[in-house]
Amino acid sequence: MRTIICEEPNRFVLTTTEVPVPKPGEALLQIRRIGICGTDYHAFKGNQPFFVYPRILGHELAATIVEVGANEQGLQAGDQVAVIPYLECGTCIACRRGKANCCTKMSVIGVHQDGGMREFMTVPVSHLVKADGLTLDQIATVECFSIGAHAVRRSGVEQGEFVLVIGAGPIGLGVMKFAKLAGARVIALDMNEERLAFCKQWGAADYTVNVLNNPVEQISEITGGDFPTVVLDATGNVKSMESALQYAAHGGTLVYVGLVKADITFSDPEFHKRELTLMGSRNASQADFQHVIASIRDGHIDTSAFITHRSSFEDMIAAFDTWLNPASGVIKAVVEL
Numbered sequence: 001m002r003t004i005i006c007e008e009p010n011r012f013v014l015t016t017t018e019v020p021v022p023k024p025g026e027a028l029l030q031i032r033r034i035g036i037c038g039t040d041y042h043a044f045k046g047n048q049p050f051f052v053y054p055r056i057l058g059h060e061l062a063a064t065i066v067e068v069g070a071n072e073q074g075l076q077a078g079d080q081v082a083v084i085p086y087l088e089c090g091t092c093i094a095c096r097r098g099k100a101n102c103c104t105k106m107s108v109i110g111v112h113q114d115g116g117m118r119e120f121m122t123v124p125v126s127h128l129v130k131a132d133g134l135t136l137d138q139i140a141t142v143e144c145f146s147i148g149a150h151a152v153r154r155s156g157v158e159q160g161e162f163v164l165v166i167g168a169g170p171i172g173l174g175v176m177k178f179a180k181l182a183g184a185r186v187i188a189l190d191m192n193e194e195r196l197a198f199c200k201q202w203g204a205a206d207y208t209v210n211v212l213n214n215p216v217e218q219i220s221e222i223t224g225g226d227f228p229t230v231v232l233d234a235t236g237n238v239k240s241m242e243s244a245l246q247y248a249a250h251g252g253t254l255v256y257v258g259l260v261k262a263d264i265t266f267s268d269p270e271f272h273k274r275e276l277t278l279m280g281s282r283n284a285s286q287a288d289f290q291h292v293i294a295s296i297r298d299g300h301i302d303t304s305a306f307i308t309h310r311s312s313f314e315d316m317i318a319a320f321d322t323w324l325n326p327a328s329g330v331i332k333a334v335v336e337l
Helices: 038-045 136-140 142-155 170-181 193-201 215-222 238-247 268-273 286-297 316-323
Strands: 002-008 011-016 026-036 060-068 080-083 120-124 128-130 162-166 185-190 207-210 230-233 253-256 277-280 307-312 332-336
Touching: 011 316, 026 080, 026 136, 060 120, 060 136, 060 142, 080 136, 080 142, 128 286, 136 142, 142 170, 142 230, 142 253, 142 286, 162 170, 162 238, 170 185, 170 193, 170 230, 185 193, 185 215, 193 207, 207 215, 215 238, 230 238, 238 253, 238 268, 307 316, 316 332
Parallel strands: 162 185, 162 230, 185 207, 230 253, 253 277, 307 332
Antiparallel strands: 002 011, 026 060, 026 120, 026 332, 060 080, 080 128
């Protein structure tokens, strides 16, 4: 089968590998769509934490079941599914407390083990979600949106709250969308005016602020001097993450959705005087996947406008460098098989 391997930073190789044989409890999948994520870009450039080479990337997957045994989910050959790529141990303290998304021995498909940039792969049946009524393109966005849905659910956003989302990339856009669905008044913060315009058009952000234009003053004015009670940083940028607390209301919540390969430092007096709740948000749960699938099925999320670039499997290596260039205007790129 055709397989693309990231041999080392900045080098993909198209090769041929054997079709895997499913073990008990696994299904054999035919990969139909691969969404390209910030994690893939970072891994390709050598900036992804917890990563070793060579690696088959790809964890935002739309697939068709080729072979599956009897299972409690009732999944059958021919079903179209989304893949939950976070493989937990099931026994650690996080797993025992129902927080498998932050398992102590987490192995993420396409990061810690080989992913979906190939024609066929095997995945535990427990990590497949049937996606009736969704197109392959829509299914390929489910994992990306689930990250945002999980962060919003974890933050406890309430109806009418001012919520600031920092970063207008794919994850940030998903955060905005699900904050809006939760009833929040959303402020989008970024430095790219085209992205900010997209936040209003696609993400239905109520307000947009350019970080290069007195953001503290603008956000204060928008919120009547109160500042947002929930701030979610989806940038994966050290400088942004370190400065994010200045936008949070006293008694508010700051959520780091993005991941950066660095230490984060900030002023303890500023943090303490606000009595902030500081959260990390990692991965997503099956409930988040189901919520996203239902939201797409019900027409709350326009995936056609979200997917801005695409390529065939054979052309992906050549296209990847262009997607890395912000000037390309890429929001979400999808690879078709």
